[in-house]
Amino acid sequence: MTTPDLLIVENLVKRYDGLLATDDLSLTVRQGELHAIIGPNGAGKTTLIKQLTGEIRSDAGRVIFAGQNLKRVSEPGRSHIGLARSFQITSLFQNFTVLENVCLAVQAHSGHSFRFWKKINNDTNLTEPALTILQHMGLEQRAHTVTSSLSHGEQRQLEIAVALATKPKLLLLDEPMAGMSKEDSETLIEHLLELKNRYTILLIEHDMDAVFSLADRISVLVYGRAIATGTPDEIRNNEDVRQAYLGEEA
Ligand SMILES: Nc1ncnc2c1ncn2[C@@H]1O[C@H](COP(=O)(O)OP(=O)(O)OP(=O)(O)O)[C@@H](O)[C@H]1O
Structure with missing residues (x-):
């Protein structure tokens, strides 16, 4: 039995003036897989993510998510039906604790109006799911730490917890390892290995150690087109990929 596709991208196009950033791109993400997208700088990876979240409009093509055509679904609407992007550290409330940041996100998603922030810590409807998430991301020991005193690596983990x-x-996940030390990257890879058993993940990442140890399948983007999709072994041994991108690295 084949695994159903959670995300289907069909013939997607995005033009910036004369430049085709996404060029008739088609790919699928299967339910339960960790699918990585790699490609040289400027290949169109971030543009694709923005088209998926609805941050930018596509010029042609379509995106089907969980059986629904996203054409008329707004950016908040896409988040509401389960398409979550991990945002940059700047979106964290630096003066709040780790737990408060996740509680606020739980509260925002549950549709409850914001209450005075101090009460958030006392509402078990918020703290219970928040603590479970912090446990999955290895941050439970830091729950009551003020966010500004976390290390860079821990802040990236918290961003994912908020998502x-x-x-x-x-x-x-758009380059979650960017700017991380080798040690922090290795810690995050450990957490993502755990997380991939629970979630379907689309990962964009330049760190090839991370990609090849985490991905079930990898798509390679070059000039806005997917030149290959396959398992890590298939991608490593694909002659077109080696010539276009991986060179002697893989
Ligand atoms: N707002 C914009 N206006 C014009 N051109 C853009 C814009 N955003 C991206 N581009 C161009 O589109 C192409 C794809 O960019 P994109 O950022 O999606 O690539 P990327 O694969 O994410 O690159 P990187 O790995 O460096 O993050 C590049 O040539 C880039 O210069």
Whole structure:
């Protein structure tokens, strides 16, 4: 039995003036897989993520998510039906604790109006799911730490925890290892290995150690087109990929 596709991208196009950033791109993400997208700088990876979240409009093609055509679904609407992007550290409330940041995200997603922030810590409807998420991301020991005193690596982990608070069907991770030390990257890979058993994940990442140890399938983007999709072994041994991108690295 084949695994159903959670995300289907069909013939997607995005033009910036004369430049085709996404060029008739088609790919699928299967339910339960960790699908990585790799490609040289400027290949169109971030543009694709923005087209998926609805941050930018596509010029042609379509995106089907969980059986629904996203054409008329707004950016908040896409988040509500389970498409979650992990945002940059700047979206964290630096003066709040780790637990408060995740509680706020749980509260925002559950549709409850914001209450005075101090009460958040006392509401078990918020703290219970928040603590479970922090446990999955290895941050439970830091729950009561003020966010500004976390290390850079821990803040990236917290960003992902905040995204998880929206109960995503698909988690979009755009370069989660960017700017991390080798040690922090290795820690995050450990957490993502755990997380991939629970979530379907689309990962964009330049760190090839991370990609090849985490991905079930990899798509390679070059000039806005997917030149290959396959298992890590298939991608490593694909002659077109080696010539276009991986060179002697793989
Ligand atoms: N707002 C924009 N206006 C014009 N051109 C853009 C815009 N955003 C991206 N581009 C161009 O579109 C192409 C794809 O960019 P994109 O950022 O999606 O690539 P990427 O694969 O994510 O690159 P990187 O790995 O460096 O993050 C590039 O040539 C880029 O210069």
